[in-house]
Amino acid sequence: MQPTVVAAAPEVSPARRPGLYLLRYPTTRVVPAPRAPDASGAHPSGLLTEIPSTPVGRAKRTGARAWWISAIVLAADLVAFAAALVLTSGPNIKTVALLLIILTLFQVGGLYRPRLSLSILDDGPAIMGRALAAGAGAMVLGGLEDGVAGTARLITCAAFGGFCLVTRTVAYTGIRIARRHHYLQQRALFLGAGTVAGSLAASLRDHPEYGLRPEGMLDDDPLLDDEERPVPLLGGYQDLCEVILARSVDVVIVTFGSLREPEMVPLLRTCDRLTCEIFFVPRLFEVHAVTRDTEVLWGMPLVRLRRAPFRTGAWMGKRLSDVLISGVALLLLAPLLLVCAVLTRWETGCVLFRQTRVGLDGLSFTLLKFCSLRPAADAEGNTLWNIGDDNRMGPVGRFLRRTSFDELPQLWNVLRGDMSLVGPRPERPYFVDEFSRQYPWYRARHRVPVGLTGWAQVHGLRGDTSIADRAHFDNFYIENWSMWGDIKILVRTVSQVVKAAGR
DSSP: OOOOOOOOOTTTOGGGSTTOTTTSOOOOOEEEEOOOOOTTSOOOTTEEEEOOSSOHHHHHHTTHHHHHHHHHHHHHHHHHHHHHHHHHOOOOHHHHHHHHHHHHHHHHTTTTSOOSSOOHHHHHHHHHHHHHHHHHHHHHHHOSSOHHHHHHHHHHHHHHHHHHHHHHHHHHHHHHHHHHTTOSOEEEEEEOOSHHHHHHHHHHHHOGGGOEEEEEEEOSSOSSOTTTOSSOEEEOGGGHHHHHHHTTOOEEEEOOOSSOHHHHHHHHHHHHHTTOEEEEOOTTGGGOOOOTTEEEETTEEEEEOOOOGGGSTHHHHHHHHHHHHHHHHHHHTHHHHHHHHHHHHHHHSOSEEEEEEEOGGGOEEEEEEEOSSOOSSHHHHHHOOOOTTOTTOOHHHHHHHHHTGGGTTHHHHHHHTSOEEESOOOBOHHHHHHHHHHOTTGGGGGGSOOEEEOTTGGGTOOSSSOHHHHHHHHHHHHHTOOHHHHHHHHHHHHHHHHHHHTO
């Protein structure tokens, strides 16, 4: 079966509304679906199938219950800060700044992240340490000339830390009581129907204070019989998307089942697109060390999978930086663009080369480049892999390609929202289909917008290089995205362009 691309519904497709694709969470209704291995043993996962017609908004609302917990904890901290001000000093503009410092440190430290197991004894050291760090920082920033004022802010933070331990104890107790009475609970789905899943489901059913209500299990070949399962079997792995939407699942817990680990990856990416939180039982969990990303449910460690970068608040900053940088670059590079256009027109008879490429969620867009040569036919440009050694290319075309100046018009694609400055390089539909058949993980590159440059490109993976390595590098970039990572890639790209121009 050939890979297929399902077009997104017009009302939710970010790629059909240029400039908006990163300003909100992508809600295109496409998910990867697992398939049985073919005759060669390769697993063609990554094929796209359509999510049922359940409204997208329903999937987005399922996580709202978790944020109530964060809101309650934040309210407890605000009460503690108000009590500290009453005890030590009055409110003023400097205390507002101090509060912002405290909230920032708490947020960075994960103290507002929705959690399953809440314990003031676990959080106490982090609360006091960050409260005192906020006071010390405020003392240095604002109290160098006035030692009395600086000391007062430090005392306020120390008092806040003490009051915070009390208010959070009350908040945590209230949350646990509400959960026991089946409020503030999230719906949990188990991937795998083995003994570990059965034990976890029974523990969650008997201990509602963890805030998870087990809905059921999914497995193609369940190990547990109907009588042994504490929750019903809701279908096989291919039913994941339908079950998540139909039952408004908030949390997916990956346990040991009949599906091999490489085939589990596209399923987990499905959960990311549907805004589910993902936990998994680590192998050798009996000796697994508890870390910040670990939740312990009745003695069983669960590791929280890192939230997909395109679901974080920082992702909006990526789009805003794309608009700012591409707009400024187009203005500053206008003379260079004009020279390139004139020389291209003189050598090839045309200025811009337009080509269909595959972008976010497998949707097509028109990519712009300066003409380095004119293809003999449209089919040649769509299916010819590399024109670097084409004898029809003149000196201007070779210079443009060596310096990557031929790709400068793509800044307009970035400004429009077809692309990002940094991301997986876009490819033509013909090669996307070919590479997807050969490398199951290739299509996962389209989870985020394609880029003018990328992690693979700055490592020399362009032209006649390994497609498998490119896909691995691109997917690594997506899973580990950060704004600083984008900055590093842009700096390395500029360095490579300058070196190429000097040759």
